[in-house]
Amino acid sequence: MTERLYYQNAYATKFMGRVIFCKEANDGCFHIVLDKTLFYPEGGGQPGDNGVLGGVRILDTQEENGQIIHYGDKPLEVGIEVRGEVNWTWRFDLMQNHSGEHILSGIICNKYSCDNVGFHMGKDSVTIDFSVQIPSQDLLWLEEKANEAIWRNTPLSITYPSKNTLEQLEYRSKKELFGEVRIVQAGEYDCCACCGIHVRFAGEIGMIKMIGAQNYKGGTRIELLCGKRALTYLQRVNQAASEVGRKLSVPEDKIDEAVSKIQSERDMLIQEVKKWKWQSFLMKIEQLPENAKDVLILADELSGKDMAKLADLAAEKKNGRAMVLTPSQRGYAFVLVSRKKDAHVIETELKKQFNCKGGGKEEAVQGIIEGDENILIQFFEEKGFIYAK
Known part of the structure; x- marks a missing residue:
């Protein structure tokens, strides 16, 4: 079994490990197994790490039958010791978004007594599925409550409670768990069984921003951005709003009023065009x-x-x-x-x-x-x- 160094320190990016297996697979990659690794394999809704291992580019990391498989673009010789380096930009982005998802999910599940029934962290955004329809008027409050955890710089702790302690603990889990259970707690906001890696303090998340909510399979699907993803999105939206305001010759906070006025004028013009078009049709008919x-x-x-x-x-x-x-x-x-x-x-x-x-x-x-x-x-x-x- 590969020693999972990422659980010892999720912030570490460099390590030394020995190659114990390497074989070219049908997917075109070389499947590499080490005796220990900092590369996190896909799991718990969180994608796997990528980076470099002994000069070989690691495209993805997966877990199969308890073994952590590094997907390399070249082979490595079995038995040699290699230096590994995790892509920190990608890793920290996932840590921010996974931690932000925990906080928001905990708030929603506690408020509506519902379950988080789906979670996917893509390269562009995070989607979370809940088993209840969330009122649209509550979304801004939920977003503010989640960001409150950031303003408070709430600690995120990792524990492995004993069986007796676990039985007394109220925590979220999508399935019944056996054996050692890893609990991630974010202050008063969330307590959840999770195998993913997270930031130590909520302040590192930077920002939690919901960018979409829709009814989905009788519940609600929320689309979420955290950290740099949220910042990049808001910068793009602000730039677009500035450009629209410039074209309409109004301040950004008056865009909605200006657009409503334009829509009203458009509707009047459409009716006017319809009237004249109808008159032209009648004239054409009379000229037949x-x-x-x-x-x-x-x-x-x-x-x-x-x-x-x-x-x-x-x-x-x-x-x-x-x-x-x-x-x-x-x-x-x-x-x-x-x-x-x-x-x-x-x-x-x-x-x-x-x-x-x-x-x-x-x-x-x-x-x-x-x-x-x-x-x-x-x-x-x-x-x-x-x-x-």
């Missing part, structure tokens, strides 16, 4: 040839809804068929409305002569058609449609 029962209309920059409205107005006015075409990236978008209930028949003929994709009912079909404009006009004129220029 009187003797036409079936009409072909080419119009620029119409949405699917607008095409459907125009086609329906024309078909209703003429009590016949109306084909509306508007240019698109792949040719023409179309809507065909037929009071004769033969839209599918025409669509089938279009598919025979053109690259046409669409569908609908006998009363109306829509889709995309590729083809030359003049050839399309000729096709519909042969079907009795009058081209309304």
